[in-house]
Amino acid sequence: MVIDERNKEQTKGIKVINNPLNNNEFVTLHSLTKSYGAFRALDSISLGIKEGEIFGYIGPNGAGKTTTMKILVGLITDFQGEVSIGGFEVPRRKDEIHKLLGYLPQNVAFQEWRTVNQALKTFGKLSGLSDSKVDERIPEILGLLGLDDARQKKVSQLSGGMIQKVGLAQALLHEPKLLVLDEPLGGLDPMSRFQFKDIVLKLAKKGTTILFSSHILSDVQDVADRIGIISHGKIRQIGTLNELKAHLSSQKIVQVLLSYASDKWQEFGAIRHVESVEQPSPGRVLVYLEMGSDEDQVFNNIVQIIVKTGIRVRGVTLLEPSLDEIYLKYVSEAEN
């Protein structure tokens, strides 16, 4: 009953595709509100993340992503609403929560006198690992992140990308059940980003729940099971990438790439359920479908015309909105 009421409340004013509030969620945020003076950084946001799920959290600068994460990990304790991790209320049960948690802040920083080894040893022990376990895990994690050679280096001697990796190492060291990663890919080279995504996918397969934010939408698209879009402190949309695409009320468009310039493409306009046809650049024809039309039928008719007229084509594709387009749509809607 409580969940039903929460669901009703959550659906007020925002679109919820896949209601996340169910029993197997590991992280729950309900009506979370945080204000800094008159500025409302988070405005009654509710979301749930299932165990073993990778949740991508995206939004423009200042949208409230970092604030949400800081509340989750217990760095900000002054807020309204309910937050729980693994059934433990945040921040009241912080001792239990902190044992479950790995966190990589947006701008990770270490005391500069530390070597990588010293830093990881300290954080490992503080997380409750025994001396022998710490000694076993450090080379394992550093090897995984390609940091073997950096073990005895001082943190002050490392590049920004390497510090970011050490930050990730300290978050993974104690094998937490929940990983909260705030912009983990910032400053990483393409190879490291690939490694990171691989690690994240493997961890999720083992049952680790992962919440991560990023501005690099293609990376979010690659790994996230579900995506939440936040803007101006409010959740604008939550769902899988396919759900977000399906829900985006944009017009369906078929793109036909011609092998050479020909004006026979205008015949596509005669197809039933085609609203209009245009050629925005030579050889690239866009066929706009009427809302609610069957794209498979129109697709078939386009192919028939191609065969009948003998136009040579390089490809016929149904254009789907990218995550960038989805993101821009919801964020600009919020702006307006």
Add this chain to the structure above:
Amino acid sequence: MKTGLLFVDELHGFYKSKVMVFLWIGLPIITLLVRFISAGNSGQNISFTLISALVVSSIGGTLASVMLAVFIINEKNRHVYDLFLIRPLKRRDIILAKFFSVYTCVAIASFIAILAGILTDYITAGSLSTVVLSNTGQSLVTSLSMIAVSCAAGVLIGVASPSVLVGAILVIYGGNQISVIPLIPALFNIQNATIFTILLASAVASGLLFVAVSLFESKQF
């Protein structure tokens, strides 16, 4: 209780820091220089141990409190504590470990400097009277008491101050004023002044640390 672990950890960082290297080596050298200059100028036979104690408490206390305040403000502003605060430990452990590690380092440095004073007095005078030794002990207690209050003030200012500049000014002008509180029993010639000095310094330092910990506990990072 992770204070012990953090204490050892912070000691690793502090004992080889530039400021501490200055205190380890520089403090005894400065006391020797002061002794040489004062002996040449005044012509008075001032106990070198007394000079050592004065130098130790003024330079050591100031440097320790500034160092503590600056370290804490820097680490706070760079979000170094974020990675500590998300682990199962009490926030007070971080603050107390920092205080005790710096205090331990400065206490050892002070002991070395005062020991240098005793040795110099022994070499120049040929022997050490019980009065000199008693004065030395008293000087050491006074120095360590003043340094404890200075360090606690440094921690409080470090936690409360938003910028390094403000923090450094507050420590130099405010922290040092507070650090003379343990001298009150000696100034008023109270009986058992040494014991009262220790008690007073412990009370003031504990009070300052309590406020610092309370502020740190409620801080939003």
